Amino acid sequence: MFSSKEAFKKRFLDKFERMYGKSFDESTLQEQYNTLGQMIREYVSKDWIETNERYRSNxxxxxxxxxxxxxxxxLLGSNLLNLGIRDCIDQGLKELGVSLNELEEQEVxxxxxxxxxxxxxxxxxxxxxxxxxxxxxxxxxxxxxxxxxxxxxxxxxxxxxxxxxxxxxxxxxxxxxxxxxxxxxxxxxxxxxxxxxxxxxxxxxxxxxxxxxxxxxxxxxxxxxxxxxxxxxxxxxxxxxxxxxxxxxxxxxxxxxxxxxxxxxxxxxxxxxxxxxxxxxxxxxxxxxxxxxxxxxxxxxxxxxxxxxxxxxxxxxxxxxxxxxxxxxxxxxxxxxxxxxxxxxxxxxxxxxxxxxxxxxxxxxxxxxxxxxxxxxxxxxxxxxxxxxxxxxxxxxxxxxxxxxxxxxxxxxxxxxxxxxxxxxxxxxxxxxxxxxxxxxxxxxxxxxxxGITHRRWLLKANPELTNVITEAIGGAWAAEPVKLTELNSFVHDTGFQDEIYNVKQFNKQKLAKRIQNLTGIVVDEESIFDVQVKRLHAYKRQLLNILHIMYVYNRLKEESNYTITPRTFIFGAKASPGYYYAKKIIKLINTLADKVNSDPNTRDMLKVIFLENYRVSLAEEIIPAANISEQISTASKEASGTGNMKFMMNGALTLGTLDGANIEILEEVGQDNIYTFGLTADQVLFYQRNGGYRAFEYYHHDKRLHQVINQLVNGFFPVTGQEFETIYDSLLVQNDEYFVLKDFDSYVAAHEKVDLAYKDRQGWMEKSIINIAQSGRFSSDRTxxxxxxxxxxxxx
Missing domain, CATH: 3.40.50.2000 (Glycogen Phosphorylase B;)
Structure with missing residues (x-):
């Protein structure tokens, strides 16, 4: 059926006319997508039947x-990738005046x-x-x-x-x-x-x-x-x-x-x-x-x-x-x-x-x-x-x-x-x-x-430009055996290879910047650090810690004329369960902070906050290849594993995270110099939970940074009623900060300062990025x- 683009084009037009009973010139994108999807499903039906027969007979x-x-x-893109027929289809559709990328966008x-x-x-x-x-x-x-x-x-x-x-x-x-x-x-x-x-x-x-x-x-x-x-x-x-x-x-x-x-x-x-x-x-x-x-x-x-x-x-x-x-x-x-x-x-x-x-x-x-x-x-x-x-x-x-x-x-x-x-x-x-x-x-x-994660979707499909650079360097065997990505370690200090990886990252950041502008109307600096936390909204995942840090940075930029940072774009994506009142307040806080920061002429060139609504797999495939920093900041002992950490790592982002879940195993793979860890260990968290001794009020009273940002939740800093974020304020002070946000704050700030310093050294940063890609093969779901x-x-x- 897809032996050549000419054969494909003929079958595609015939299939369309049989399905819709009209000329292809009158077709819509949705009809074109449906036609191609049906063709692919029919194309695999022989293999589907034979697979089941083989299992039965054997x-x-x-x-x-x-x-x-x-x-x-x-599924359209990943199915074409796995079948090895994407290029043939792409070329055939182009000659019919159809964009395969546009058809993929039709799929929900x-x-x-x-x-x-x-x-x-x-x-x-x-x-x-x-x-x-x-x-x-x-x-x-x-x-x-x-x-x-x-x-x-x-x-x-x-x-x-x-x-x-x-x-x-x-x-x-x-x-x-x-x-x-x-x-x-x-x-x-x-x-x-x-x-x-x-x-x-x-x-x-x-x-x-x-x-x-x-x-x-x-x-x-x-x-x-x-x-x-x-x-x-x-x-x-x-x-x-x-x-x-x-x-x-x-x-x-x-x-x-x-x-x-x-x-x-x-x-x-x-x-x-x-x-x-x-x-x-x-x-x-x-x-x-x-x-x-x-x-x-x-x-x-x-x-x-x-x-x-x-x-x-x-x-x-x-x-x-x-x-x-x-x-x-x-x-x-x-x-x-x-x-x-x-x-x-x-x-x-x-x-x-x-x-x-x-x-x-x-x-x-x-x-x-x-x-x-x-x-x-x-x-x-x-x-x-x-x-x-x-x-x-x-x-x-x-x-x-x-x-x-x-x-x-x-x-x-x-x-x-x-x-x-x-x-x-x-x-x-x-x-x-x-x-x-x-x-x-x-x-x-x-x-x-x-x-583990499937490297086929999260690298081959989501980041074809990086895929090509890797394959040119070490050959294509890694696609079937992802542990062979370790061969990239021999290119860590190769400045030419570093430039190629850097250019791919910038290309993906430019694409995401365009998407952000289309979705939100906000223009972000493509040269800034793209610092990303995308995952389900839950208290233990500590999006709140991220927000309090951004508030602290914003305060310093406003108050200290000699304080500068590497421009930073903080990107969030998360759904809160409909009945999870606290998590929905966190979303409101992120967006309220974003409005304040992004509209401030004194800081907006150095600091942007973006919340991308309706986070989902297809959006993740655009965000993850563009990230420089992967925020994996759950309270130690609370995140069973995480898989977002692996997707970011595989695409060359550096992890900023606690010693929790698979972050620990990522640390073992890449070494302490190529990941930014902070905060309490799981044993320390468990000790406090069993024995008490943690007093959130003490951190609030003794750390001027925390005192300021926590007060700003309720003192009119934001253009909302005083009660809007009272639930969040109470969770930290009245309910004694169950997830140790205040306890880890100082360590988190210090980790961010290391990131800021390291990013200024482009060569050093690219070495870290390549090491992360090279060691990511272990986290393929094929191994799991x-x-x-x-x-x-x-x-x-």
Whole structure:
């Protein structure tokens, strides 16, 4: 189909006319994009079928990666890249008067994720296919994503993220493979042949319809599958009551990513989503397995189920239900199969993020699943009693059900064969603090798998100019084996190579500057340091620390006539959860500060603050290649890993960060001279949290810089009411600064001063930048996935 640009052009025009029944001269960009997308999907269909047939005929073990989020980004560009046909398509379209870049802009980012959890899942799918590993994604086909963010008068306003308004050319609906999922009702028990039988009756039935999307490997003809489930009304609903109410409630299950759970209806809907995902996914997988295999007792030899955080942990009792109630296995046999099949990744050290569900919600919604969880808990506690007789406190703290709550992380650990953290420090904290008791009981289950990113999207696709410079220097083998980027170390002191890398960075900064001007109307200095913090807005990620530092710099520029800095452009991008009042106040503060700084004629040539609304994958692909500084400033011990830090590093930005998450491993790779670290260590944070002794007021009173900027939150410095930022003021002083912003402030300022000094030495800065690129190969998700494949899933190419 794409053997030449001439063949492509003919097929493209023919396809367009068949799809739209009109002349190509009348076509819109959206129609052109749809035509090309359909052609690409059809082009890969042969490889897609052959990949699945190969897995079946070879009886290969396959992994299914269950995640509540898959933050895919745009697929046209990455699919063309992985297929190796971008140049052919680009040239053919040009001759038809069409810009491929403009067609890529027509694609809406898929609204299937929110932050690092979903982007990690997307990177993992890319690596599985590119490593020729039999692995697939299982998620929910949300009709709307989290939300589209608009900034109005500095405030975040949420609008529906209607990513499907023009359809999705990458998906294929598979109505013939639908699954019925049951909620509510009751469980009736009967005896047959001396055995207990459980029957889920009077349930509300929902139809889960799968939509399959191809996941294309890099130049290897492998096409794996992302299966997304959509909730639809069932034809088998026994209760024929209010049909419209039933339809609305059913479709709501796959309507929104993370429905608002500040009220009980939202909580019920979230739990429904989680069970809907695992029930549909597992029933589909087991049904497929039984077509080609008789022995369910060996399913763990052919199938691995991985749950990405606690959202899909109901896979454990659901698999037990299928094996017990539908397949007639005994408890011990079913438990052995389930635990050998399922593995679990923990993504947090924040106790408030460890998911729990009230029995009052869980039991009525999922009556049979609750019975199974109860039995799992009874048996688990009995095992604990055998090892720790009389230690009621330990058993109570480890129980899966306690104090009228179901603890999902506890269920995940008890019901899986592997529990992994996502950075070495994170895993160590799990072992020694958050999951210490479980580690003592199950030491063999715990392991570390440091996160990674797909270099294909975050370097080859996002930064083709840097890709070309690297390939000219060391050849193209690194694209398949990213660890070979270390060969760039021989060019660290090569001034000609330094100039090439510098020119690429400036080119990307110019592109981003144009985008900023188009989006905001603000002109930024392309020669300034682009200092970037883009990530989800959360108190522990400490965007506030960044803001207070900018306020301090602004104050000095205003008050000290002899004070100068290397011009600096601070760039933020972040969404705050709709119900997260504090985080939304931080967004208002950033934008209020930006208005003040950017409009001040005395400082605006040296200092700019930019907030780019609606941060998403496609915007990240423009921001990250242009960054000079990567702000990774979470409170030590709070960020499990981070993956933004890796993306920036791979594109030559230097990390300014705490000793947290994967920052520590980046430090190990690049050395202390090529990263800017500051602040408390994780051990110091944990010490203060356990023993007290931190007094935020003391820092406020004794540091004139802090005293000034904190007062400015409430003293009329900003043109807002005095109460606007009182919540932030109180969080620092009245609530004693939970995330140690004031404690780390002095160290953070000192780190920035080092950055300012270092950037003045262009040659030295470029040496640091090249070292970061050279050492970034270790953080490819290919390495991470190979470790999962070898150590947890035991799958092979």
């Amino acid at each position: 009886k290969q073990k396959q992994v299914y990666y269950f995640s509540i989020e898959f933050l895919l980004g745009r 980012d898929a609204g299937l994720g929110n932050g690092g959890l979903g982007r990690l899942a997307a990177c993992f799918l890319d690596s599985l296919a590119s490593l020729n590993l039999p692995g697939h994604g299982v998620g929910i086909r949300y009709k709307h994503g989290l939300f589209d963010q608009k900034i109005v008068d500095g405030y975040q306003v949420e609008l529906p993220e209607q990513w499907l308004r023009n359809g999705n050319v990458w998906e294929i609906r598979k109505a013939g493979q639908a699954i019925e999922v049951k909620f509510g009702g009751e469980v009736k028990v009967s005896y047959a042949n001396g055995e207990l039988m459980f029957h889920h009756v009077n349930a509300e039935t929902v139809t889960a319809v799968p939509y399959d999307m191809p996941i294309i490997g890099y130049e290897n003809k492998v096409v794996n599958t992302l299966r997304l489930w959509s909730a639809e009304p069932s034809q088998f609903r026994p209760d024929k009551g209010d049909v419209m109410k039933y339809k609305r409630e059913t479709e709501a299950i796959s309507e929104f990513l993370y429905p608002d759970d500040t009220h009980i209806e939202g909580k019920i809907l979230r739990l429904k989503q989680q069970y809907f995902l695992v029930s549909a996914g597992l029933n589909s997988i087991i049904r497929s397995y039984l077509k080609n295999n008789n022995d369910l007792c060996k399913i763990h030899e052919k199938i691995a189920i991985h749950v990405n955080d606690t959202h899909p942990v109901l896979a454990i009792p659901e698999m037990m239900r299928i094996l017990l109630d539908e397949q007639g296995l005994g408890w011990d046999e079913a438990w052995d199969i389930t635990t050998n099949t399922i593995s679990y990744t923990n993504h947090t050290t924040l106790s408030e993020a460890l998911e729990t569900w009230p029995i009052s919600i869980f039991k009525p919604l999922l009556p049979r699943i609750y019975m199974i969880v109860e039995e799992i808990n009874e048996r688990f506690c009995a095992d604990l009693w055998k090892k720790y007789p009389g230690d009621w406190q330990r058993i109570e703290s480890m129980a899966i059900i306690a104090h009228d709550m179901v603890k999902m992380a506890h269920l995940a650990i008890a019901g899986s064969h592997s529990v992994n953290g996502v950075a070495q420090i994170h895993t160590n904290i799990l072992k020694t603090r958050e999951m210490k008791l479980f580690y003592e009981f199950y030491p063999h289950k715990f392991n570390n798998k440091t996160n 996935i190979q470790e999962y494949a070898d150590d947890i899933w035991t799958i092979h190419s």
